[in-house]
Amino acid sequence: MEVGQMQGRLVDYTKSLFMEGFLDGQFLQLQQLQDESNPDFVVEVVSLFFDDSEKLLNDLTMALDQPNVDFKKVDAHVHQLKGSSSSIGAQRVKNGCIAFRNFCEEQNIEACLRCLQQVKQEYYLVKNKLEALFRLEQQIVAAGGSIPMMEMGF
Amino acid sequence: MGMAAESQFHVLAVDDSIIDRKLIERLLKTSSYQVTTVDSGSKALKFLGLHEDGATNPNTSSVSPNNHQEVEVNLVITDYCMPGMTGYDLLKKIKESSSLKNIPVVIMSSENVPSRISRCLEEGAEEFFLKPVRLSDLNKLGPHMLKTKFKDHNQKREKQEEKAAFQSPKRQEQEEQHQHQQQLLQQQSNNNKRKDIEEGLSPERTRPRYSGITAAV
Numbered sequence: 094m095e096v097g098q099m100q101g102r103l104v105d106y107t108k109s110l111f112m113e114g115f116l117d118g119q120f121l122q123l124q125q126l127q128d129e130s131n132p133d134f135v136v137e138v139v140s141l142f143f144d145d146s147e148k149l150l151n152d153l154t155m156a157l158d159q160p161n162v163d164f165k166k167v168d169a170h171v172h173q174l175k176g177s178s179s180s181i182g183a184q185r186v187k188n189g190c191i192a193f194r195n196f197c198e199e200q201n202i203e204a205c206l207r208c209l210q211q212v213k214q215e216y217y218l219v220k221n222k223l224e225a226l227f228r229l230e231q232q233i234v235a236a237g238g239s240i241p242m243m244e245m246g247f
Numbered sequence: 248m249g250m251a252a253e254s255q256f257h258v259l260a261v262d263d264s265i266i267d268r269k270l271i272e273r274l275l276k277t278s279s280y281q282v283t284t285v286d287s288g289s290k291a292l293k294f295l296g297l298h299e300d301g302a303t304n305p306n307t308s309s310v311s312p313n314n315h316q317e318v319e320v321n322l323v324i325t326d327y328c329m330p331g332m333t334g335y336d337l338l339k340k341i342k343e344s345s346s347l348k349n350i351p352v353v354i355m356s357s358e359n360v361p362s363r364i365s366r367c368l369e370e371g372a373e374e375f376f377l378k379p380v381r382l383s384d385l386n387k388l389g390p391h392m393l394k395t396k397f398k399d400h401n402q403k404r405e406k407q408e409e410k411a412a413f414q415s416p417k418r419q420e421q422e423e424q425h426q427h428q429q430q431l432l433q434q435q436s437n438n439n440k441r442k443d444i445e446e447g448l449s450p451e452r453t454r455p456r457y458s459g460i461t462a463a464v
Contacts, residue, residue: 119379126273126382134273141266172328176357177266180379 096238103229104241110226115219120182121243139223142181146216149174153209157202167205168197174212185215256392257281257318261291261325261337262355271324271355271380278385288325288332288340295320297344320350321392326378327356327363335367342371351391355380 094102110116127134149170156167175190193208230240258280260271268284275282285291296318323341327334334354341347354367357378364375373391376384 122379122381123270126270126277131273138266138269141269145264145266172357173264176264176378179357180264180266180270 096233096236099229099233099236100238100241103226103233104243106226106229107243110222114184115222117182117184119180123181124243136227139181139227142177142183143220145177146174146186150209150213150216157206157209162200162202162205164197164200164205168194171197171212183216183219186212186219189215255279255281256321256389257283258388258392259291259294259320259323260284261286261288261323261329261334263287263326263329267326267355267378274380274382274385275324277382278388280388283320288329288334288337291323291325291337292340294318295323295341295347295350297340297347321395322351322353322388324353324355324376324388327354327367328358335363335370338367338370338372349395351388351395353388353391 107116111120123135123138153167153170153174156163156170171190171193175187175194178184178186178190189208189212193205193212196204196208233240258275260268260275260282262268262271262284263286265286268286272282272284283294285294323337325334325337332340334356338352338354341350341352348371351373352371353374353376354372355376355378356363359377367375374384374387
């Protein structure tokens with residue numbers, strides 16, 4: 094496949110992620126902060142997000158598994174996850190966290206467990222999507238091409 | 248570029264989230280500011296040379312006119328929700344400190360809580376940004392830092408005047424550069440639609456004062 098085709102695929106793939114709500118405008122903001130002096134900025138931030146999120150999801154699993162659930166602690170973890178997902182534009186994860194926090198407030202353990210499942214699912218989905226996106230980018234760069242800048246007009 | 252050290256603004260960014268620290272650092276650097284990031288309010292105070300009990304270490308005070316160190320902070324931008332010392336607590340400590348109170352402070356928060364916003368502004372915060380913070384938000388920072396820079400700059404200038412009479416060409420150049428910067432910063436100010444603070448919440452802010460020194464403009 095030649096560079097032009099790969100770039101086309103990347104653009105289409107990225108657009109689909111926005112259309113399907115996996116990513117929001119904040120992700121574009123991240124891309125705009127990337128330049129020749131910081132060519133790996135997006136991958137670096139997203140990698141931090143992956144590490145942070147996986148730790149938080151583990152902490153949440155453990156916290157909800159306790160005989161006496163500390164909802165304040167659970168809420169604190171969800172708040173953190175909501176913040177970081179919002180910062181990178183992982184919209185569905187962020188929305189899942191918003192719902193999650195409501196149930197923490199209600200101290201509804203069953204609903205919290207369901208929310209945790211939901212957030213985990215959304216997290217792994219967006220993780221896969223973003224990794225696929227980065228692979229496409231790598232292929233383009235390896236073939237000597239440049240990453241096309243996303244336009245907001247779609 | 249002998250003016251480089253004076254014309255570059257140094258921002259201290261405080262956030263317990265590593266992702267947000269990376270983000271704010273990049274945003275600030277893209278806006279041509281020098282950045283230091285710390286992950287807590289207490290580390291921020293340490294960096295500013297203030298001990299938690301309020302005592303200042305004169306060797307690291309960043310606003311001292313006879314400062315031997317290059318560490319000068321022109322603005323503090325801090326997250327609100329942090330474990331231990333919140334951004335609000337940090338704001339209070341800075342404004343209560345005689346050596347630090349003139350440093351402009353900006354608060355960031357992921358939550359849009361009007362009472363929180365007004366409390367911070369009343370305590371002396373210059374701006375309140377909703378997260379995620381964007382480049383367009385940072386365009387608002389320039390005027391706050393320039394205000395303080397002018398103050399420090401005029402102080403230093405007066406000291407130089409006492410020492411040597413022949414300063415005019417350099418001073419003119421510096422003045423022009425400051426004016427040019429101010430124009431640039433004002434041109435960059437956009438209408439920010441993400442501003443969720445009521446217009447009426449801009450309180451009368453007392454101008455910072457240094458006793459015994461008149462600002463010569």
